[in-house]
Amino acid sequence: MFPNHAQPLVTAPAETSVLALLLTEGPLSRVELARRTGLSSTAVTKAARPLIDDGYLHELPPERTAPGAGRPVNPLAVTVDREFFVGVKISAEALFGTVCDLRAGMRATADLRLGEDRGPEAVCALVGELVERLLDADPTFRGRTRHLGIAVSGDVDRAAGRVRYSVLPGWRDVPLAGAVARSTGLSVTVENDVKALTAAEHWFGEGIGTEYFALVTIGAGIGSGLVVNGQLIAGAYGVAGEMGHISIDPAGPVCHCGQTGCVEAIASSDAILAAVRTATGDADLDFDGAVQLARGGDPAARDAFARAGRAIGTGIATLVNLLGPERVVVTGEGLDTYDLFGVHIREAYAAHCFKAAAKSPLTLRPLPWEEWARGAAVLGIQALFP
Numbered sequence: 399m400f401p402n403h404a405q406p407l408v409t410a411p412a413e414t415s416v417l418a419l420l421l422t423e424g425p426l427s428r429v430e431l432a433r434r435t436g437l438s439s440t441a442v443t444k445a446a447r448p449l450i451d452d453g454y455l456h457e458l459p460p461e462r463t464a465p466g467a468g469r470p471v472n473p474l475a476v477t478v479d480r481e482f483f484v485g486v487k488i489s490a491e492a493l494f495g496t497v498c499d500l501r502a503g504m505r506a507t508a509d510l511r512l513g514e515d516r517g518p519e520a521v522c523a524l525v526g527e528l529v530e531r532l533l534d535a536d537p538t539f540r541g542r543t544r545h546l547g548i549a550v551s552g553d554v555d556r557a558a559g560r561v562r563y564s565v566l567p568g569w570r571d572v573p574l575a576g577a578v579a580r581s582t583g584l585s586v587t588v589e590n591d592v593k594a595l596t597a598a599e600h601w602f603g604e605g606i607g608t609e610y611f612a613l614v615t616i617g618a619g620i621g622s623g624l625v626v627n628g629q630l631i632a633g634a635y636g637v638a639g640e641m642g643h644i645s646i647d648p649a650g651p652v653c654h655c656g657q658t659g660c661v662e663a664i665a666s667s668d669a670i671l672a673a674v675r676t677a678t679g680d681a682d683l684d685f686d687g688a689v690q691l692a693r694g695g696d697p698a699a700r701d702a703f704a705r706a707g708r709a710i711g712t713g714i715a716t717l718v719n720l721l722g723p724e725r726v727v728v729t730g731e732g733l734d735t736y737d738l739f740g741v742h743i744r745e746a747y748a749a750h751c752f753k754a755a756a757k758s759p760l761t762l763r764p765l766p767w768e769e770w771a772r773g774a775a776v777l778g779i780q781a782l783f784p
């Protein structure tokens with residue numbers, strides 16, 4: 399997070415657990431908080447006090463738990479508009495931005511097309527412009543916003559605030575967080591976009607309350623984010639979760655990463671298109687054309703989607719066999735063609751899962767672009783924690 403002096407809101411373990419539970423699960427009584435955190439009721443009350451004083455928590459009106467159940471309880475709740483968080487997702491064509499409240503509710507959204515120049519300096523300037531526009535969307539935003547999260551695809555060093563590699567032209571080892579922190583005055587966290595989305599789903603979506611959780615994106619790229627012991631993991635080299643580059647077919651196509659037979663080399667939308675072009679001999683075909691052919695029953699096109707589905711299902715099964723997540727969320731623009739390969743994903747998944755691993759359900763979650771920006775804003779919310 400940049401600047402480095404930005405302080406977390408909570409540091410003591412008791413405050414951290416109380417705030418995290420209330421953020422992710424909504425209002426809870428002190429008794430319930432004590433039960434869930436393993437703290438004593440006195441410790442819960444002590445932990446909540448400074449957060450109430452700072453306006454982050456408030457007491458709801460008393461409610462009786464049951465007739466004759468004794469003294470009514472006042473559940474504690476997060477005051478969601480105490481602080482706001484800006485999130486920006488940088489995609490190949492545009493920037494998508496949002497302002498979220500403390501429980502990741504989207505309060506405003508905006509987007510900006512990238513210009514001809516997509517180098518780091520030009521994109522940084524546009525990020526600053528989008529942030530300004532978002533903060534102007536409501537008079538309460540500017541005074542209550544300290545954190546900005548930026549999500550970008552590629553190899554991101556979150557701790558150093560640098561984008562080591564992205565498909566955008568000229569993006570090699572870009573000190574993005576520092577540059578945007580200087581131009582916006584906000585503290586900035588930069589993260590890989592799939593990891594940011596995974597963090598958002600873990601705290602505020604399908605993954606709430608899970609210790610082991612995985613999110614898989616399909617479409618132009620195949621990616622995944624992993625949560626282990628309740629923590630999003632990056633791995634020692636920042637590449638944990640590169641499901642797209644599990645090699646599943648030694649005789650398969652060569653991947654842009656240099657390996658052979660990666661899931662992404664078979665199942666990305668470009669890979670599917672390349673397979674359909676080769677099979678039909680039509681070098682001018684675009685992806686929509688390939689989809690139309692497959693939906694019209696063309697055997698070669700249907701086969702390319704089937705092969706992609708089997709590759710994705712095998713990749714997810716490998717992930718599940720290694721990690722044993724409670725559930726797996728499948729998302730990304732590739733869901734638009736789920737009718738063409740969904741059955742193959744599920745068949746290959748069931749066939750390759752080891753025993754009880756197959757209990758882990760696949761949940762399909764179509765997420766519009768704004769949700770990726772929300773993922774970026776959740777990086778800011780998580781920056782309140784040590």
Ligand SMILES: [Zn+2]
Nearest residue numbers: 643653655660
């Ligand atoms: Zn690869």
